[in-house]
Amino acid sequence: MNFKQLEAFLWVAELQSFTKAARQLYISQPAISFQIKALEEDLQAPLFQRGDKKVMLTEAGRVLYPEAKKMLRHYQKIKEGLEDLKGLKTGHLMVGASTIPGEYILPLLIGGFKKKYPGIDITLKVAGSSQVARWVRQREIDLGITGVPYNNEGIHCVPWLKDQLILIAPPSHQWAKLIQGIAVADLKNGTMVLREQGSGTRRTLEKKLEEKKIDLDKIPCAMELGSTRAVITAVEAGLGVSIVSRYAVQEALELGRVVEVPLVGLDLARSLYQLRHSQGPGGFAVEAFVNFISDRDICKRFLRE
Structure with a gap:
């Protein structure tokens, strides 16, 4: 064998x-x-x-x-430990991320990291936040990035980037021309397109609305979708309005396919989080990557902040 x-x-x-x-x-x-x-x-x-x-x-x-699975994970740790000794000339890094960081942020940063350390291979797995946390707990990935914090046993969680959720609407929508925006209570008069339950964006929105005594389930919903790209496309098609990450919708805003509607009375800023196993051995490759993506100037350069 x-x-x-x-x-x-x-x-x-x-x-x-x-x-x-x-x-x-x-x-x-x-x-x-x-x-x-x-x-x-x-x-x-x-x-x-x-x-x-x-x-x-x-x-x-x-x-x-x-x-x-256990044997291969152990074998991979041995290989990575030996490769680390070569001074980051070779190595392999497993990163898991939820949709927003996984599809819109990390690919840009990984590109910059690869230019600096071309010998380090990075595998990026994208899934829901809860799945990413599970991967971290089971040590199937070296680093997880999610839109919600996890402080469960076995996970060390620290804030990373700030992410701004915004209300978007199709250009033909009645809210699109309201320069002053709408009050948060007016959301109940619209029809929303939402991410599926359990997603980081959905959980953040539910928590923010709950602080204002608003139940998201009481707001009319046209559909729930499993990806942010699909949500934005549905808004472009006129199926409703939505609240999504600015990182995700930036291109559609610049092209005029959707418009941002100011939402008065609701702070939709949130943090993205780095997750690592609390007893993980770390390694030169993962430490170098964490230091790279934690550098504010690097993030500004690659993410056009």
Whole structure:
């Protein structure tokens, strides 16, 4: 049994497909089938049930799966520790982020970091804030960035960037020409397009409105969508108004596809947060990246603040 076989096993298990796993690993399907067959022969147990459209773990496969994940994480930590000794000439960093930082902020900063440290590979995984926090707790990523704070056991959370949520509307909307904006209580007279429940933006909005004794569930909602891009597109299409991150909507504002409506009486500023495992060993690569993205001048340069 070797780590390449375990990696192949995990990808097949997670994607439920030999073809998709082979594509993910940039090898042929016969090659990944050979890896799995060798692993099954070594363990003397079948690990997958082959179906017409997908493969499923056998009982033996379900026993191996969590242990294989632990072994590969441990192996990766050993590799990273050795690579760190080379003075950041090589290395690999796993970063997880919620939608706003993951789609609109971190790609720009990672580009700048790669110019300074071209030998360090960075993998960026984007998911909901709760999933990112789970990855941090389970040590599946080195650093998490979310739109809400987490102070659970096993997580060290610190504020990072300031993010401003703003009210947007299509140019044809009746609120679009109100230079003075609208009062927060007037939101109930509009129809909103919202992010799904549990998202960082949605939770921040719910908390801010609750401070004003306003229940978001009482405001008419046209639809809930799973991404900020989809929300902005829905507003552009005239399906309602929404409250989104300025980082996300900047391009649409500049192109005139949506307009910002001042919202009187509600402070929608929030922080984005850095999450790390409270007992994580750290490393030169992650420390260098955290220092890079925490530099205010660097953020201004790359994020056009």
